[in-house]
Amino acid sequence: YYLLFQYKYQINIDGTVAAYRLPYLLAGNSVVLKQDSIYYEHFYNELQPWKHYIPFKSDLSDLLEKLQWAKDHDEEVKNIAESGQEFARNNLMGDHIFCYYFKLFQAYAILQVSEPKIRDGMEKVQQPDDDLFPCSCHRRKAKDEL
Secondary structure (H helix, E strand, O other), rough: OOHHHHOEEEEOOOOOOOOOOHHHHHOOOEEEEEEEOOOOOOOHHHHEEEEEEEEEEEOOOOOHHHHHHHHHHHHHHHHHHHHHHHHHHHHHHHHHHHHHHHHHHHHHOOOOOOOOOOEEEEEEEOOOOOOOOOOOOOOOOOOOOO
């Protein structure tokens, strides 16, 4: 992936699902051109076109036009790339992903209509100390009352 960032522009195109490499592209120092898509990942709602990436149509019909725009607007492109990097640092690092899944499973657990049953042959897997868990989103922060 490091060689990718020798290039000023990164094009993110979906395959049969959302392109998994988008977080890595956003974290790099290139501007990302992202295809409009029916596919999504959990963080797509927070991404803003023209702030974090340059959008182009799902059928790629305006991709060359958007690349030309990027070539003609170097300073704006630099700002978009920096905003994309900042978004990745603030939302897509490992601890952020752990928190997302923690909250997802918490919400899913609320939807359960019956207690889970422990069946014959099931084995409890011991978990490491909770302090090793990188997510602090479920812990209450104590207020400093001084």
